[in-house]
Amino acid sequence: MRRAWPLTVRGTAAGVLALACFIAAAQLGSVQLLAFGVFLVALVVVSLIALHITRRDVSLSRTSSPATVAVGDDTRVTVHVGVRTALPTTPGTWEDRVPEGLDGRSDGRFPALGSGLRGGDRAVDLVYELHATQRGIHWLGPLDLTIRDPFGIARRVAEVGETTRLIVTPQCIDLPPLTAFAGATGGMLQATTTRLGQGTDNLIARPYQPGDSMRRIHWRATAHRDMLMVRQEEQESTPEATVVLDRAKSRWGEDAAARPGADASFEAAVDACVSAVNALVRDGYAVQVVDVDGSPLSEVVPGGEQSAVAVLVARFATVTAAGSLSLAALTRLWSGSTTGPLVLITGALTAADVDVLAPVPAHSAHPVLLSTEPADEVIERAAATGWYAASIAPGTSLRDAWLRVSHADVTAAEAAS
Known part of the structure; x- marks a missing residue:
């Protein structure tokens, strides 16, 4: 509860005037001035007593729409306040406490309410918007409700209700496909292209069994037999992609490990991470998000499951920089295996770091390197070792950077011609 001077401007003026009356009465010997001063003091005291002994039961509920909001978006907050009181209330003011990281005006005038003796609670909806x-x-709240006595002399600030959680997620930017032809890197189109020239009528169908992919359903055989049938010979594989978010504190600012949203470079990296996952999942890849040593930062997001992307984005609302892993851990991770697209998102990047990462591109169908703070000529050096590299420094366009790394082959061909 916030402490506040218990008198309004009117009440303060009454107190000052009463004091002046006492002084003047003592100097002039005026009984009238003394009586008037006593009257003003009594009025102030009665107002304070009436304000504090009048029982008011206040209930509060708070909702926001949407309940989860991305950075840069707005949410509408509705505070439902119910008041039960024996006496009518006078107008007051309200202010809902809003933490740093949310902008918007969350205060206003609280209306007068009638007596609740003849009915239930008198309810008021207080609405405001936050960016x-x-x-x-x-955490929104509690609500500070300022109430006044009927004479407007005294006031009381009451802390009402509990706090309400509001989740602010990173920005998930809509990015184009990683390549102009997804099958080139093992994506959704790969299964389609491998079947070109094959007649679906020549495929042997068998009854559907739990666990079979719905993409394998043979619709003509299903209609003919009046039961679900699937293609038996079709070789179905789940294309995989990996997104690596480098969280080592040494490659970010000091604030990146303190709390979410504190470091602009790390925020750009988190936005890039969830946006890359969204783009890859949309193209049919099963995406694993890991740290540079392979430690998972989320569950595997199945290809095409946009609802699972939403869950991952919400989970990344609280991720921060942590640990002190070297980029050499990524080299060791992929030393004996290969993968589809590999997207590495890191902070400060030096020429020595690029040399350490030089063996990694050979183990990926499409290795992408995004840095929020690359040293001079590091992007070109990384490109020479096989990376599709770009800078995603704060304030730059992630979409433009993604276009450069996703169509690098096309750009190189055009440059050569």
Whole structure:
């Protein structure tokens, strides 16, 4: 509860005037001035007593729409306040406490309410809008409700209700496909292209069994037999992609490990991470998000499951920089295996780091390197070792950077011609 001077401007003026009356009465010997001063003091005291002994039962519920909001978006907050009181209330003011990371005016005038003796609670809906500026979990409230006595002399600030959680997620930017032809890197189109020239009528169908992919359903055989049938010979594989978010504190600012949303470079990296996952999942890849040593940062997101992407984006509302892993851990991770697209997102990047990462591109169908703070000529050096590299420094366009790394082959061909 916030402490406040218990008198309004009117009440303060009454107290000052009473004091002046006492002084003047003592100097002039005026009984009238003394009586008037006593009257003003009594009025102030009665107002304070009436304000504090009048029972008011206040209930509060708070909702926001949407309940989860991305950085840069707005949410509408509705505070439902129910008041039960024996006496009518006078107008007051309200202010809902809003933490750093959310912008918007969350105060206003609280209307007068009638007596609740003849009915139930008198309810008021207080509505305001907030603009999300910082990722993380924020807590709205409590509500500070300022009430006044009927004479407007005294006031009381009451802390009402509990706090309500509002999740602010990173921005998930809509990015184009990683390549102009997804089958080139093992994506969704790969299964389609491998079947070109094959007649679906020549495929042997068998009854559907639990666990079979719905993509394998043979619709003509299903209609003919009046039961679900699937293609037996079709070789179905789940294309995989990996997104690596480098969280080592040494490659980010000091604030990146303190709390979500504090470091602009790390925020750009988190936005790039969830946006890359969204793009790859949309193209049919099963995506694993890991740290540079392979430690999973989320569950595997199945290809085409946009609802699972939403879950991952919400989970990344609280991720921060942590640990002190070297980029050499990524080299060891892929030393004996290969993968489809590999997207590495890191912070400060030096020429020595690029040399350490030089063996990795050979183990990926499409290795992408995104840095928020690359040193001079590091992007070109990384490209020479096989990476499709670009800078995603704060303030730059992630979409433009993604276009450069996703169509690098096309760009190189055009440059050569």
